[in-house]
Amino acid sequence: MQKKVACSFPDEVLEHVFSFIQSDKDRNAVSMVCKSWYEIERWCRRKIFIGNCYAVSPRMVIRRFPKVRSIELKGKPHFADFNLVPDGWGGYVLPWIAEMAGAYPWLEEIRLKRMVVTDECLELIAKSFKNFKVLVLFSCEGFSTDGLAAIAASCMNLRELDLRDSDVDDLGGHWLSHFPETYTSLVSLNSSCLGSDEVSLSALERLVGRCTNLRTLRLNRAVPLDKIANILGRAPQLVDFGTGTYGADLQSDVFSSLAGAFSSCKELRSLSGFWDVVPAYLPAIYPVCSRLTSLNLSYVTIQSPDLVKLLRHCPSLQRLLVLDYIEDSGLEALSSSCKDLQELRVFPSDPFGEEPNVSLTEQGLVSVCLACPKLQSVLYFCRRMSNVALVTIAQNCPNLTRFRLCIIEPRTADFLTLEPLDVGFGAIVEHCKDLRRLSLSGLLTDRVFEYIGRYAKKLEMLSVAFAGESDLGLHHVLSGCESLRKLEIRDCPFGDKALLANAAKLETMRSLWMSSCAVSFGACKLLGQKMPRLNVEVIDESGPPDSRPDSCPVDKLYIYRSVAGPRFDMPPFVWTMDEDSALQVS
């Protein structure tokens, strides 16, 4: 390529061309072509995704990308969802907001996952970004409805407010009345996680009535069933609706207005909510069922026959979340009614019980896999599994991209042969060539990891619990899985050897979590010493790890790559192993 050809394009033209390139990977590739493309690209990058908020500092991001309009950040490791990460671990977004308040006055979108957000952060957002449009707080915590009130009061261009699964201090529904009467831009509101009994229904109804572009509305449990008709009546254009409580004494007038309200929602494609369901009210949604593509029944504690009755009305269903009350018979019925199914999640109704409380086994999943060719994503909790079932699933669903199986009792063997489930999971990774996410369970030896290392070349995230026999298992995964980004392991006999032997691999991944394994403190120190671009953090609530011999295993270990160096906001129970191998205690 001759230099004069490259210079003949003015920057604006290149910028315009680059504006058609949206994906991060492509943008990163563009920026590496040459210095001038790097410069042009960085000035016109509008959207940033940071999968680990500690991998880079706010200042570094701002320095490179001065004109960002949309940012997505993730904080705590995934196992925080299951109480494995102690409170106070970190993931604070305030430093980011504080820096961006000055640097990105035109910031429009903030999406956060597993981060600590305070009311102060929300107030700062409300004050600093004049054109703020989208706030998504996914599994976040640390804020109250007072912070939300600040957002509501100030953000005149707010389109989306999504609090899914966040832990919010709900002081009552008054925050909704902080949206000014002149505010009409809302497109999406998800407040389903709010726990207070109080909600300002009149403010909600007025808000819904004047926001004619509203497409998504997910209410919280406090909104009673008899108010749904009124709300839907003001928003018949809704595409995605989440009810509040869906139970009450059956009254025919309430039922008929409810059914009428649902029938007028011609665009409705997704339903959720359904707390405290009274089965007699379910037929009110039948008018919309034929068009439904997504149904979340994970709070619905009704029995299989009632569930089946509902599902038979939903032939277009692509996504179903349901409790194991559906049982094998219900899943069989599902497989004959819903041929377009792409995603299935079956949650346990009694996860801590020792005996099965429902008749849900591997058969349910097999029947769905045999009949639904488009199935791509599975999350399934059950109490027994067999290799032959897994092989059948693998052979019939080669398009699976996400397969997460949780056999509730750790180390459960194949119930037919009493063997490990290595061969079954091996078939999954062998046949499902596009598998990106896998969670293992049941009795598993090192062999399953050999299969995973050999076949799972597109695997990006692997979750392992109570599996394996030796470091060889971990070595297979780290050395074989080329696309691996996130690895989380608990209660496995993996120690120092595989970790140290594959240290370089860790720099190609986002993060590694190991808890209740056999990694020694000495190995952690060595790793921290030798790998300056990794942050090796030891989490131990029982006291400083150097008060015990180096050969002692650490309780929890979180390793992630970072260009920002060790962090300084660690709580007392987190230690970073760094270059001088001295402890950094905050």
Next chain:
Amino acid sequence: MELHLGLALPTNPFSPIGYEGPFYTNVNTSNGSCSSGGGAGGSKKRRGFDEETRVVPKTLRLLLWKTDQPDDEDDPNDLDNSSSSSSAILKNDGEGLVGWPPVKAWRKKPRRHVHNGRGRGRANNNRMAASKSTYVKVKMEGNAIARKIDLSVHGSFESLSSTLMRMFNITEEHWQKSFKLAYQDREGDWLLAENVPWRTFTRSLKCIKLIRR
């Protein structure tokens, strides 16, 4: 036959190649046979491990790993409960494993702030505010094993009772005739769950017991 691996550092022009540190050994990428470990239920088979298909970057050799001796399978740092399934399950004060099964339990932390003079309020009362999750213990009189149920999915005594009946395999008839629902409140008193509004019940209860009439 042995499997030799080194500390695999990223290759960059500045890292010393062929560094001879204190732990230097020859890297022989030979076909290694590795015996599988004793582990929980795995049988001892010899498997071939094809090292030659993997591209091994020139590395800083810090670690020699021999896997043909059964002793080496037992990592000296192995936790003593990692191979025994029963002891592993009884962590967390016999309450069961932390974070297993991996269901997203609603975590409630004590609220630190008092907002604008308003009290904390039992704002989140359809979640169990004081405990870390919405699961409460249920015991049946005469049955040694306690169970746990997620109260947040129930909105009424009917719903709760039908779940408990399924859980303990009690028929409706038997339930009406022989059982009563009792609960222990936060003060430690045992009360009958009769004539108590559902909300009061869920707000004050700590655990549930099925007692025989």
